[in-house]
Amino acid sequence: MERAEIEAAVIAILAKQLLLPPGEISPDARIDELGLDSLGKVEAIFAMEERFGIHVPFNANAPDQPEFDFSTVGGVVRDVEALIAHKG
Template sequence: MTKTVAEQVIAIIAEQALMEPGDVSPDATLDDLGVDSLGLVEAVFAIEETFDISVPFNANDPAQSEFDISNVRAMIAAVEKLVAEKGT
């Protein structure tokens, strides 16, 4: 069975947070999960590799990025959008 985008993104974030995917709430922020800036960058690289996409992300100033990292749900939505754009 193929995992959904959401399941894969949650698994990537959970790995960085050293948690089980089932323990990652869609409303949680990366800070809530204990993911630091290095973990965020590693998660972004893993997302790019997993989905064969390029994330428009500014690691030096995430607030200025087009890739919303405000919480897990926002990250999933951003990845789903990039995957959909790739398919067109």
């Protein structure tokens, strides 16, 4: 799966949680600044796992997420891409 396709799918998932048009979410946007709350985050992760057939190692209790970068849209896309490749 191409990076652009993954990015579009990740943005679509985030847009659905944020009730925003996908065009308003830029790849370098910071997730917290988009206004995604903790439940929105776990729902988005669930949607990505279902969409890409991956398991995202995300724990809401780790202040910095060493195993999965959830700080920016671009970070999420990169790590999802890596998980898909790893699954490969």
